[in-house]
Amino acid sequence: MFRKTCVAGSALALLASGLSGCGGGDGGSTTLTYYIADAAQEDVATRCSSESGGAYSFNIQRLPNTAAGGREQLLRRLAAEDRSMDIVSVDPPFMAEFANAEFLRPFNDSERAEFSKGVLEGPLKQSTFRDTLYSAPLYGNTQLLWYRKSVLAKAGVDPSAGPVTWDQLIKGATQAGVTLAAQGRRNESLMVWVNALISSSGGSILQSGSENLPANEVKGGINSPAGANAARIMHDLAVSPAVPAGFSTAGEEDSRSSFQAGNGGFMVNWPYVWAAFDSAIEEGTLPANFKDDVGWAAYPRVDAGTESAAPSGGLGLSVSAFSRKQDLAVQAVRCLVSAQSQKEFMIKAGNPAALSAIFDDPEIREKFPMADEIRTGLDAATPRPVSPYYGDVTGSIQTAFHPPDALSPETTPREANQLLEDVLSNKRLI
Amino acid sequence: MSTTTSAAPPRPPKETRAARRIRLTDRTRKERNLGWMLAGPAFIAMVAVTGYPILNAIWLSLFDFRLTDPSGREFVFLGNYLTILTDGLFWQQFGITSLITIVTVSVELVLGFALAMVMHRALYLRTALRTAILIPYGIITVVSSYAWAYAFSNTYGFVNGVFGLGEYDWFGGTWSALFTVCVAEIWKTTPFMSLLLLAGLAQIPDDYLEAAKVDGATAWQRVKRVILPNMKAAIMVALLFRTLDAFRIFDSIFIMTAGAQNTETLSFLAYRQTISRVMVGLGSAVSVILAVLVVLIAVMFVKVFKTDLSQQRGDKK
Numbered sequence: 001m002f003r004k005t006c007v008a009g010s011a012l013a014l015l016a017s018g019l020s021g022c023g024g025g026d027g028g029s030t031t032l033t034y035y036i037a038d039a040a041q042e043d044v045a046t047r048c049s050s051e052s053g054g055a056y057s058f059n060i061q062r063l064p065n066t067a068a069g070g071r072e073q074l075l076r077r078l079a080a081e082d083r084s085m086d087i088v089s090v091d092p093p094f095m096a097e098f099a100n101a102e103f104l105r106p107f108n109d110s111e112r113a114e115f116s117k118g119v120l121e122g123p124l125k126q127s128t129f130r131d132t133l134y135s136a137p138l139y140g141n142t143q144l145l146w147y148r149k150s151v152l153a154k155a156g157v158d159p160s161a162g163p164v165t166w167d168q169l170i171k172g173a174t175q176a177g178v179t180l181a182a183q184g185r186r187n188e189s190l191m192v193w194v195n196a197l198i199s200s201s202g203g204s205i206l207q208s209g210s211e212n213l214p215a216n217e218v219k220g221g222i223n224s225p226a227g228a229n230a231a232r233i234m235h236d237l238a239v240s241p242a243v244p245a246g247f248s249t250a251g252e253e254d255s256r257s258s259f260q261a262g263n264g265g266f267m268v269n270w271p272y273v274w275a276a277f278d279s280a281i282e283e284g285t286l287p288a289n290f291k292d293d294v295g296w297a298a299y300p301r302v303d304a305g306t307e308s309a310a311p312s313g314g315l316g317l318s319v320s321a322f323s324r325k326q327d328l329a330v331q332a333v334r335c336l337v338s339a340q341s342q343k344e345f346m347i348k349a350g351n352p353a354a355l356s357a358i359f360d361d362p363e364i365r366e367k368f369p370m371a372d373e374i375r376t377g378l379d380a381a382t383p384r385p386v387s388p389y390y391g392d393v394t395g396s397i398q399t400a401f402h403p404p405d406a407l408s409p410e411t412t413p414r415e416a417n418q419l420l421e422d423v424l425s426n427k428r429l430i
Numbered sequence: 431m432s433t434t435t436s437a438a439p440p441r442p443p444k445e446t447r448a449a450r451r452i453r454l455t456d457r458t459r460k461e462r463n464l465g466w467m468l469a470g471p472a473f474i475a476m477v478a479v480t481g482y483p484i485l486n487a488i489w490l491s492l493f494d495f496r497l498t499d500p501s502g503r504e505f506v507f508l509g510n511y512l513t514i515l516t517d518g519l520f521w522q523q524f525g526i527t528s529l530i531t532i533v534t535v536s537v538e539l540v541l542g543f544a545l546a547m548v549m550h551r552a553l554y555l556r557t558a559l560r561t562a563i564l565i566p567y568g569i570i571t572v573v574s575s576y577a578w579a580y581a582f583s584n585t586y587g588f589v590n591g592v593f594g595l596g597e598y599d600w601f602g603g604t605w606s607a608l609f610t611v612c613v614a615e616i617w618k619t620t621p622f623m624s625l626l627l628l629a630g631l632a633q634i635p636d637d638y639l640e641a642a643k644v645d646g647a648t649a650w651q652r653v654k655r656v657i658l659p660n661m662k663a664a665i666m667v668a669l670l671f672r673t674l675d676a677f678r679i680f681d682s683i684f685i686m687t688a689g690a691q692n693t694e695t696l697s698f699l700a701y702r703q704t705i706s707r708v709m710v711g712l713g714s715a716v717s718v719i720l721a722v723l724v725v726l727i728a729v730m731f732v733k734v735f736k737t738d739l740s741q742q743r744g745d746k747k
Contacts, residue, residue: 068706072705072706075497075498075708076705079497079498079708097498098498100498100499101497101498101499101500103498185690186688186689186690187688214502215496215499215502245584245585245597245599246584246585246597246599246601246602247599247602248599248601248602248690248691249599249601249602249690254585257585388498388499389496391706391707391708392707395702395706395707402690403602403690403691426494426513426709426712427513428513428517428519429513429514429517429519429520429699429702429703429712429716430519430702430707
């Protein structure tokens with residue numbers, strides 16, 4: 001008898017929790033569904049909702065960890081005109097695709113002025129499509145060159161003394177018997193690297209003006225000296241003794257672990273690593289004085305005489321065009337991307353703010369000694385191609401530029417360009 | 431299957447529909463109506479959830495249709511099929527899919543048979559043994575793929591440590607990556623194979639084996655001459671099920687290699703076109719081709735190898 005009651009009771013409890021779970025989807029007229037890409041966004045959202053005095057609250061939904069996973073989930077839901085989405089976190093390269101399909105609500109002129117004020121050039125550029133602002137920049141991101149000070153003498157390169165090139169780094173790391181870590185994994189991080197290399201030698205993945213062309217008329221710009229330089233550098237690193245183990249499958253975190261290893265020397269990576277070193281020190285996996293040995297400098301150059309175009313990343317908040325609470329959502333975005341929120345987010349997540357003024361904040365300067373380098377990098381950062389067909393562009397580049405050790409400056413640029421144009425015209429598969 | 435057809439009642443003499451209707455008693459008619467009322471909703475639901483998507487996919491496969499560009503939708507008839515079938519990538523991935531299927535199913539058959547024999551013959555701890563063998567099959571594929579991906583990882587995996595391989599990157603080359611995928615697949619699905627084979631094994635009367643033993647047959651001879659011939663139907667059914675499953679492999683590859691190093695399979699090709707590129711037309715065409723291939727495999731097993739599916743239901747001894 002007791003058992004029966006118990007089972008029935010548990011079943012009821014389960015049913016009730018299931019029902020309340022379902023009911024939470026819409027949750028009243030002041031609840032905004034907010035798709036976040038980083039756990040730290042939730043803390044900011046909690047503060048905003050309490051400060052709003054009951055004007056709005058959030059139903060937080062977490063997007064997948066990977067950039068591609070986040071894109072796919074947003075794309076699927078937005079294409080299905082999911083009205084339960086109000087605010088979405090959009091990785092900048094994917095914004096054009098969503099905006100072109102009219103999935104995002106464009107910000108009007110006064111909102112645009114408000115969300116652009118004091119924002120650094122890089123993050124602002126990648127939030128705009130066809131001269132319309134579709135995302136309010138929450139953070140900007142750029143990669144730096146990180147190095148271990150103790151290996152510099154042996155390597156014969158000193159990034160702190162002035163800009164260094166990829167060739168110098170590969171040679172220096174080889175000479176010192178240390179690694180030069182980059183992201184060779186076939187995912188969005190490979191695209192980031194290829195784009196930075198091509199842009200750093202003055203090229204571009206898509207020819208200019210392709211933003212407004214139909215897919216089958218878009219022309220690639222990879223079959224160029226810049227494309228050849230990119231293929232050469234990637235190949236040279238992949239076959240050099242300075243390459244970390246498992247390079248063709250290494251993402252950002254693998255790069256960090258190579259850099260932290262005994263033979264770590266150099267690495268290109270996002271600034272979050274600085275906060276990650278702290279966590280590793282706290283956990284005891286890194287010695288307490290590890291950070292004393294770590295230096296940073298601007299992203300490496302391709303040609304010694306040409307300034308580098310550092311990778312550009314970040315996150316923007318957009319309002320879904322299918323949301324039934326768009327005005328309320330804009331009101332919430334105001335708080336979510338405010339200077340206070342960006343500062344909080346930067347400290348918690350380690351991701352750089354998009355507002356220039358934040359980098360002058362004493363607390364930020366103390367926590368991020370490389371604040372000036374990040375700000376300079378963000379201003380000079382070159383976004384990935386702005387294209388309504390970005391999915392095809394990145395897919396083709398990831399296919400053509402992988403694995404890095406098989407690339408050739410003679411054939412890769414031509415093949416990559418051909419693949420890109422064929423895929424866009426629906427002649428080939430990826 | 432053949433038994434069911436032969437058991438069917440002899441065809442009644444020809445009669446008109448009207449005459450037949452008259453002959454139905456009220457009770458029969460009511461029962462028939464009740465049958466339709468009871469099964470009808472399920473039938474409609476089945477058609478809706480299986481028939482509609484299939485027909486819709488076939489219809490969509492005739493269009494050049496990008497989800498983010500609905501206005502650019504264009505009827506291209508068989509254009510997508512032409513693009514796919516003339517693309518080297520499709521044939522390469524067809525080859526990879528076939529290779530994975532052949533390797534994993536063959537190894538699973540041998541291992542599964544051995545495990546089935548162990549489960550069948552075990553005298554002690556029978557339940558514990560069967561449970562232990564079946565555990566991998568109870569694990570979600572995504573979870574087991576992650577487990578194997580971590581195991582083979584060159585930074586924190588145990589495989590390199592155990593075999594003294596240093597920092598060998600299993601996922602850095604096509605063959606080594608395919609090897610890890612096959613290992614994960616075999617580990618995960620061998621129990622299913624052994625379960626199907628165990629059912630076949632249990633159907634062999636002990637008398638046969640005893641008679642063979644009395645006649646002086648060795649253990650190997652008993653397996654070859656008595657067990658295997660009597661299990662043929664069960665083996666074929668197990669092979670059919672596993673082949674159909676293996677040919678659609680997706681999860682392990684998605685998790686372990688994300689398709690890098692030329693490890694993409696046909697399911698992955700469909701995923702990339704439909705989900706990543708949102709080229710719904712092209713993706714549907716890949717899916718239709720994949721479905722046709724799966725049907726062909728099934729037909730080949732049933733017609734060429736004369737696989738008798740009724741064996742599995744126990745209709746026939």
